[in-house]
């Protein structure tokens with residue numbers, strides 16, 4: 001079994017592959033629009049002072065997500 | 079359903095039977111305004127979108143003796159997330175029903191731009207993709223196979239470097255060909271999982287004929303299936319009360 005964890009728990013520096021999204025409604029649209037569709041690879045780049053927001057590398061762009069948003073994306077570490 | 083020309087008035091577009099209406103869509107910073115200026119020169123007006131604090135730029139140009147009204151839509155990454163900009167852009171495409179829509183994409187990060195291209199293609203088939211910033215892409219050793227892209231998308235693709243005016247004449251010709259029916263795009267349709275396609279077909283069959291005739295029924299069915307309340311509440315102002323009533327009754331839809 002692959003290990004699956006919320007994107008918010010992906011250690012800094014580590015890459016992961018998107019498995020699925022738990023979000024619904026507007027947050028789901030926002031995450032999809034950022035390119036977080038299944039099979040997308042994403043890297044946790046750095047964390048804010050209180051661990052929130054977290055900056056991710058998604059399809060060549062650096063994007064800050066709130067911990068709450070990132071928590072609704074499930075990834076498997078690569 | 080009101081006529082498209084009446085609906086266009088709701089977006090500050092004065093009816094002009096001689097002129098074709100062209101929308102410019104695109105992600106922010108793709109060079110939309112630069113292209114707008116290159117196409118319209120000094121023949122432009124700015125104001126606000128009705129009821130919004132979002133800037134609206136309109137302009138005209140003449141090509142091969144035909145008049146075109148060009149509208150610069152707000153830059154957005156999506157048409158579904160319901161910011162003021164996205165609502166304006168989406169409503170314009172759905173209800174002003176432009177005769178052609180140019181989606182401006184950034185050649186240096188094309189992938190990121192294709193989300194919007196596909197979303198526009200779900201609303202209208204009269205789409206032309208303008209891959210701009212080709213000079214920047216070349217500097218970064220990015221090569222774009224525009225012919226392949228056009229084949230994959232099923233819509234015309236024009237490459238431009240708008241700041242130096244490169245490709246702008248081809249873009250005008252492409253818009254003219256599209257509006258005059260010399261090119262008929264066949265946008266690649268996104269096919270969803272079988273259960274979703276089944277449900278879409280069933281919802282689409284329930285949409286009243288008058289609405290289907292003038293409005294993209296598949297797109298509306300997707301929003302209904304999504305239970306996308308803010309979009310549905312928002313499109314209400316463009317439907318006749320009776321049409322809205324039918325939709326509401328059929329789908330047991332309760333506005334928020």
Ligand SMILES: Nc1nc2c(ncn2[C@@H]2O[C@H](COP(=O)(O)OP(=O)(O)O)[C@@H](O)[C@H]2O)c(=O)[nH]1
Pocket residue numbers: 104105106107108109110111112113153210211212213214238239240241242
């Ligand atoms: N190198 C280059 N720069 C461009 C091109 N098109 C636009 N720009 C520049 O990109 C920036 C953003 O352009 P703008 O038209 O305001 O983008 P908009 O946000 O999409 O309206 C401006 O500095 C333009 O001068 C192009 O084809 N090549």
Ligand SMILES: [Mg+2]
Pocket residue numbers: 110111112153
């Ligand atoms: Mg602009």
